[in-house]
Amino acid sequence: MNVTRATFDEVMVPNYNPAGMVPVRGEGSRVWDQDGAEYIDFAGGIAVNVLGHCHPELVNVLTEQGSKLWHLSNVFTNEPALRLATKLTQATFADKAYFANSGAEANEAALKLARRFALEKFGQHKDQIIAFNKGFHGRTFFTVTVGGQAAYSDGFGPKPGAVDHCEYNNLEAFEKLISEKTCAVMMEPLQGEGGIISPDPDFVKGVRELCDKHNALLIFDEVQSGVGRTGQLYAYMGLGVTPDILTTAKSLGGGFPIGAMLTTTEIADYLKPGTHGSTYGGNPLACAVAERALDIVNTPEVLNGVEAKEALYRERLAQINEKYNVFSEIRGKGMLLGCALNGEYEGRARDFLVASANEKLMVLVAGANVIRFAPSLVIPDEDIKEGLDRFERAVAAVANA
Ligand SMILES: *Cc1c(COP(=O)(O)O)cnc(C)c1O
Numbered sequence: 001m002n003v004t005r006a007t008f009d010e011v012m013v014p015n016y017n018p019a020g021m022v023p024v025r026g027e028g029s030r031v032w033d034q035d036g037a038e039y040i041d042f043a044g045g046i047a048v049n050v051l052g053h054c055h056p057e058l059v060n061v062l063t064e065q066g067s068k069l070w071h072l073s074n075v076f077t078n079e080p081a082l083r084l085a086t087k088l089t090q091a092t093f094a095d096k097a098y099f100a101n102s103g104a105e106a107n108e109a110a111l112k113l114a115r116r117f118a119l120e121k122f123g124q125h126k127d128q129i130i131a132f133n134k135g136f137h138g139r140t141f142f143t144v145t146v147g148g149q150a151a152y153s154d155g156f157g158p159k160p161g162a163v164d165h166c167e168y169n170n171l172e173a174f175e176k177l178i179s180e181k182t183c184a185v186m187m188e189p190l191q192g193e194g195g196i197i198s199p200d201p202d203f204v205k206g207v208r209e210l211c212d213k214h215n216a217l218l219i220f221d222e223v224q225s226g227v228g229r230t231g232q233l234y235a236y237m238g239l240g241v242t243p244d245i246l247t248t249a250k251s252l253g254g255g256f257p258i259g260a261m262l263t264t265t266e267i268a269d270y271l272k273p274g275t276h277g278s279t280y281g282g283n284p285l286a287c288a289v290a291e292r293a294l295d296i297v298n299t300p301e302v303l304n305g306v307e308a309k310e311a312l313y314r315e316r317l318a319q320i321n322e323k324y325n326v327f328s329e330i331r332g333k334g335m336l337l338g339c340a341l342n343g344e345y346e347g348r349a350r351d352f353l354v355a356s357a358n359e360k361l362m363v364l365v366a367g368a369n370v371i372r373f374a375p376s377l378v379i380p381d382e383d384i385k386e387g388l389d390r391f392e393r394a395v396a397a398v399a400n401a
Helices: 005-011 056-066 079-091 103-122 141-146 171-177 201-213 284-297 300-324 349-358 381-399
Strands: 023-027 030-033 038-041 096-100 128-132 163-166 182-187 217-221 245-248 259-263 327-333 336-341 370-373
Touching: 038 381, 056 284, 079 096, 079 259, 079 284, 096 103, 103 128, 103 141, 103 182, 103 217, 103 245, 103 259, 163 171, 171 201, 182 201, 201 217, 284 300, 300 327, 300 336, 300 381, 336 349, 349 370, 349 381
Parallel strands: 128 163, 128 182, 182 217, 217 245
Antiparallel strands: 023 030, 030 038, 096 259, 245 259, 327 336, 336 370
16 A cells, blocks of 8 residues: 555544654664655654664664563553563652653643642642643643643633742742742753753752742653653753652663653552553553653763763754854753753744755754754764754755755
């Protein structure tokens, strides 16, 4: 059967608008389309393909587990889930793990747990959830309501209540909003979708202190920033602030769908049997792949490599900017970098994405004003250099148009 991009418009719900070409194969940080054209991948499946495409060790574990045991449901537990939970809790502040299939589901679990914890421990008045403008937490109705862009949650009828937002990196505004009624604060310790916005370390410390003062749980959404992306296993480790609940997904499965919520024993105890669940959550196939991805990422070789690769990006991007003067700032951390456009190119991130695609380079945007790179953590240096050569040609094409 012959399928093309045109088939998309015929048979797919139009909530996405994918690129014109259809990728068919990937290896490392290279991808080939139906016509055999070769792309360099700086998008990484939106911060998911943490070890590139078809990493041999992930292919091995997938096929191995695939001929052993795929699925059981949570009526039974399974060895890969138990091993992954052990490794995640050993590597982080957490004592307990809950598995889901996506970032939104991990966040949904975190929010429900926080509400249940506050309700049972403190009473009904303690239900307020505070989150931040431009934050992104997923597309279920609860998570999109907690997210900081009303445009994504408007138009679906009544929203889950007691959700308030305030400005990121503004401790004064946050202090005015938080009170004894606050049940939880959800934040990204590096905003991704919102435009690659790094947190001010003092802001994060202040949020932690105010959460403690008001008995509110601090939830870090590390769906995008986690699993080595910033050069530490989780971004909180570089901030010196420990959350009460952490959510992780995207890179966790290296391309296989999985999410997880991590927390302490004291808090986890409120998610008693029957309170929450998922048919696929903790599926052996997903957990086996994630376990291997975590084993590989959580090593000094890979984590230290992230810092070196970031330096390579920053150096070359600064050169490009010197020549074409298009960016106001190169920001972000590790393999989550954003090129913020200056006034002259305001709102035109998509033009740079299209020009990059023309040069056979896959990039992302984060809002209308930021070009985003979220490549594999082990992208070869040659691919970074070649990809940035292509990016320079794309920048030239937009600047000279
Ligand atoms: C992508 C993302 C999500 C949602 O994850 P899905 O797997 O798409 O549900 C949640 N939070 C953050 C910070 C994200 O970047």
